[in-house]
Amino acid sequence: MIQTFTYEALPIRVRFGRGTIAEAGDELSRLGTSRALVLTTPQQLEQGEMVGVLLGQAFVGLFAGAVMHTPVATTEQALIALREAKADCVVAIGGGSTTGLAKALARRTGVAQLVIPTTYAGSEMTPILGETEGARKTTIRSLDVLPETVIYDVDLTLGLPPALSATSGINAIAHAVEALYAEDRNPVISLMAEDGIRMLSAALPVLVSEPSDMEARTKALYGAWLCGCCLGAVGMSLHHKLCHTLGGSFNLPHAETHTVVLPHAVAYNATAAPEAMAAITRAMGTSDAGHGLFDLIKTLDAPQALSQLGMPQDGIKTVAELALENSYWNPRPITRDDILSLLQRAWRGERPQ
Known part of the structure; x- marks a missing residue:
């Protein structure tokens, strides 16, 4: 309704x-x-x-x-x-x-x-x-x-290397994912978000194996435009707060950080945003949003652990504290212990919980 x-x-x-x-x-x-x-x-x-x-x-x-x-x-x-x-x-x-x-x-x-x-x-x-x-x-x-x-x-x-195509594309998907459960979401942006996820999740595996495939390149860029529109139109939540904190505090690579964190942030919010999760699973053709994203990233041979990006393990507590300062609205309440657990799994590259 x-x-x-x-x-x-x-x-x-x-x-x-x-x-x-x-x-x-x-x-x-x-x-x-x-x-x-x-x-x-x-x-x-x-x-x-x-x-x-x-x-x-x-x-x-x-x-x-x-x-x-x-x-x-x-x-x-x-x-x-x-x-x-x-x-x-x-x-x-x-x-x-x-x-x-x-x-x-x-x-x-x-x-x-x-x-x-x-x-x-x-x-x-x-x-x-x-x-x-x-x-x-x-x-x-x-x-x-x-x-x-x-x-x-x-x-x-066309000159984007497969690895950068993968992480840049997952970064774009993150914008659409969070738009689906944004506090100020609306039906127009939700349609764009779901289609953006659909386009990119279909195109990225092709681009990893066939970087010059023009149909996949066109779908990926079109999907990225849709996802960018989502980012510009509504507020973001926990995922973006964590990535901004990680990137600003430890100078981690932007797209790669989004790639590692996204499945964990989605899993964190799954029970609090069932309609968003349904849209993500429809778009990706998977049964679980967080696990589907994790598996897609693995298929793309993209980074899946913050430790791979140079994130020090002793910085996890610092990031958790900073994430609680001026925190973004999020469908599920944010607690220090829960964020610590999320970050520890992301640091190790474990399957999201």
Whole structure:
């Protein structure tokens, strides 16, 4: 039965297809901008230079210093580059690291953003920014950081290695999973969430064995877009709180951390969110949501233990304490002992309980 709900569509333009990166210049013109600073990670410098060529005279600089978790120090370096180039917009090409940097710059300067994702992170569809300073990661939600335009080009995901396709895809699935039991969930987002899980859970095993399969690449990117919409539209819960805490405190790799934690967070919430669990099992064709996700991750040969990611065992208590501070809403009450148990199983890579 459909209950009373609220749905707000975010003001963002999306272009999806193959070869759509060629339209970057036209999209900047639509925004009324003419001086673009291109953002990348050091590893994606060549892609950034390629975008610069496509932009022609609108290309005024390249900052290739984006890194995980959007450190404030990196943003300050990029601010200098933005001002020296006298840029009136940024073009971010890459995954969550470059998207996060673009958002951080927009928050401080109001600069327009064109984001071109090359992974399945989903951050480009959200008004959410997570920034790290010291060993603390803080998150804000504001339309000030929402990109104006996103170009999805399936061709750009062909270079994603199988391992990164797997973890990036599971990261995207996590957004949809938590949207299904979010406090402010609604029927529209729930439909998108279930379809996003269905698309990605079907595409990822294909991409691990056949990385150049275009049908699977298209399904995966489309699914990632749906999951990103979910992340941008409703609140997240325990899973995202744990991952942000782990990543900010121990500098763990973002997508891999989401991959390890997700089955355990889902199992934790299973009895408190039966409708969400039913949607997940329908989408994946499995009998149990948490175990189905765990088995999918194993099939993808992706990390299943926090210890594999460099998480120290003696940090588990610290994460449990931090997770209880300003904790997100969650369908099942969060207690210190329960979170300790969850984290210990995730650290060892055991089957979720």
